[in-house]
Amino acid sequence: MKVSLEEFDKAFENRIRLQIMSVLSVNTNYDFNSLKELLQVTDGNLASHLKALEKEEYISVFKSFVGRKPNTQYAATQKGKDAFKKHLQALENLIRQQK
Template sequence: MRSVLEHFDKAFENRIRLQIMSVLVANENYDFNSLKELLNVTDGNLASHLKALEKEEYITVHKSFLGRKPNTTYAASELGRAAFIRHLQALENLIKQQKQ
């Protein structure tokens, strides 16, 4: 059991960070307001979880302007995509072990 658990990534233990990565791995990128609406979280809550993923270098941030309005989009980095896939595989392996 320990060998399965060692592949879990602490960055994805939080439900919101897991949801963020799920969205970013499934989509090329996503903007802040769309993520906030989709996940039904507050600005501050989303910002802190995005910052944690950015610190791990699991996401990339692109800031631009649409007209005069700032627009921030996020994308899964290659490192983040690989870490997320490893985490999902560890979850799958854990589930398979429980069935045996």
């Protein structure tokens, strides 16, 4: 079986976006600071990748306050989960093809 490159989603070709979706796929939601610490990236770097995923409607953003501090939570949308699953399946197919 030949794997078409069209099966891969360009939104996930960056390792940070791939990591973000991996985290959000197995957690109900995750906050900005916890993601930043887990992925060991800067505020700006994380924000730009989150914005790219939000633009694709792969994640949703929830802003609130905890006490007097702002808290931003992110969650994978169904569209994002489906796209991520399809991307992972394409990767698995490519790996199987190489054996």
